[in-house]
Amino acid sequence: MASIGQIIFWSMIVLIFVMAGFIILLLAIAFSRSQSFVQSSDQSPVGNLGQDVVLNCKFNPKLITGMQTNDVSITWTKAGLTRPVYRYQNQAAQLQDQDPQFKGRTQLFPDAIAGGNASLLLQRVSMVDEGVYQCSVSASGASGSVSIHLWVAAYSSPTFSRSMTTLTAEAPRWFPKPNVTWTVYQGDVLNASTEFFNNSAGIFTVVSTLKLPAHTNETYTCVIENTLVVAVSQATLTGDSGLTASTDYSFNSATPSRRYLHLLLIAPLLYSYFLT
Structure with a gap:
């Protein structure tokens, strides 16, 4: 005998897939006419x-x-x-x-x-x-x-500066306000101190400094991201005072079909919710 939670869950799953079929039908009609x-x-x-x-x-x-x-x-x-x-x-x-x-x-x-x-x-x-x-x-x-x-x-690549064993990243243009994460190549998250300064237009300057000493020949990854843009920057310390850096961007914007796919992906979470 199915529990009330299971009945509600499967009813929602059926509803989601009915909506999916309807949306796919509409998209198919639109695509056939114009795409x-x-x-x-x-x-x-x-x-x-x-x-x-x-x-x-x-x-x-x-x-x-x-x-x-x-x-x-x-x-x-x-x-x-x-x-x-x-x-x-x-x-x-x-x-x-x-x-x-x-x-x-x-x-x-x-x-x-x-x-x-x-x-x-x-x-x-x-x-x-x-x-x-x-x-x-x-x-x-x-x-x-x-x-x-x-x-x-608004997004920009950070400029890295090195002072002895201190590594700092500064990016002058970000909006919406981003989050900042530092890691090393093994994927370990590092502690950092991050400050945000916004101008009269509401654009943020990001200044983030590693709290731990940075080591020569080590590569550090600084990720600056908001709801739309992800900037992944890698800085490698070279010699006594040099460093090299590069930045790659990816974007979080999604078409309606991708957002709907996200809805389907959270169905298992709904299942857990209704069974608790």
Whole structure:
């Protein structure tokens, strides 16, 4: 005889998979209508505050019969705005009704349009640029669109300094406020003292110093991460006072389908919860 907790758990599992089937059906319909012609290799890019970002959008010119460049129409819009972000038609930008927020900050790659590139370059990214964009392409009877969710953060590689056996990492631009973790190559977590200084714009400078003595020929890993960006930096002490360092970035932004996958992955946790 199943317990009440087990009945509730399996009912929730059934509900989750019914919702999964419904979402997959909707995605399949949307993809069949547009993704075969228009698609994006990155639907959740993270723009670095104050720098440029490319919103990726590609279309398949092979699906256009007798394609001519002057047949291609490209329109970029943003959810919540009534005016377009960018419009391209008749081989030229049509910006008469462009939203003022994007004036002088957007452009396509005209030489690449014939090859199927409808990507948008957005310059000097600001926090208000964050949101859902749609790239729509039409040409000679073929049309389609794809949505891209732009996230905005501030991130920078740390600069390492060494004073005798003291190792410090300083990164001048982070938002949202990050966490900092130090490890050695074996994976052991090291104690460190970390301070955050934010400017009038709310951007954080991170200064983190190892509490333990740093040793020559040892490699130390400093991980600075917030909800959107992870910066993994490795610093190797060389000689009496030298060091070498490198930083790799990864991004935590996720498409709705990835978030839904996360929901499925926590199902075992629900099981444990309802049985306790």
